[in-house]
Amino acid sequence: MELLTMILDRINYVGAATLFVIGLYTVLTHPNLLKKVIGLNIMETSVFLFMVSVGYVSGGKAPILGTVKEPIVGAYVNPLPTAMILTGIVVAVSITAYALSLIIKIYEAYGTIELDEIMEARSEQANG
Amino acid sequence: MDDLIVKTIIRIVTPFIYLYGVYIILNASVSPGGSFAGGAIMGSALVLYTIAFGLEKAEKKVPNRIFKWQREVLLCFLFMGFVTIFMGYDVLKLREAGAYALEMGQVVKVDLLNLVNIGIAMKVAVTLISLFHVFIKEDY
């Protein structure tokens, strides 16, 4: 019972770890390159979830102060991880776009985006 | 996609999506959202238009010279940084240098900071739409 309450208090962290492992499984086992990119995006999302959960305050509002003259510190969530994650999302979009362009070039060269078929074609090229 | 229903609906809906994006950008410093979200909304409106009407009509809506505006965003930031340095303050210490965002309870006012908001939103929208156009130009 104590373990259950410990897990329930940190359920976002556990979810982030599970999402990370799911993304890593997709990257490792699927031979399709597009699915590998999808797995990479799932891993990025898990990191975003983790960092936003670090900044959360239970019962806290969004950090928009309005016309409050003297804000109470505990009543708002931490604004710093949110701002950092915005940077992270932009970097994730850039990486995804670049990976997709590389996949288009690979399809143009080999006619497939399955990794094992690409490896067979490369070994045939190398052996003769 | 030659579908009359999709074309009509998107022709009706697209101005409202644009309006929503502009609202979010101009209220970036007083309300949820911000310039990144507003730019993403405007870019996705253009993506929707491209899906419905095809690449050729969409490229008339988004001429390639908009791509050059990306440079001005960086120039906005550099301009603000140099303004504060030349007035004798640290980089981007705008309040001491006299450039405010909004006064409390005031409606939207165009100043240096909203200029930066508009610039970043334009940057995000142009990035989204040009990435989409570059990708779908690669047809096989």
Added chain:
Amino acid sequence: MKKLSSILILGGLLAIMIVGVLELPAIGNPDNPSQNEVAQYYINNAIDDTMSPNTVTAVLKYYRGVDTFLEAGVLFTSIVAVISVLRGNKPKNETNEG
């Protein structure tokens, strides 16, 4: 066989990560080490410093403006990289037509 071994290895990784995560303090407690003096400074002084009620905008555009500036550079670099990969070695006949 390959799938089974990868499931086993990743299950071990998941167990290790969850055991590590359980050592962290609980979510949402205002006394967490993540709610340190930086967040308190931002919340207390954002209006006085920047006149911007939205603290996230204040952090992005004022306190960490150089970060956002270089983030625009990241977007620009991604566009340049994608266009240079996709449009780089176009066949000659297409470029003559266009």
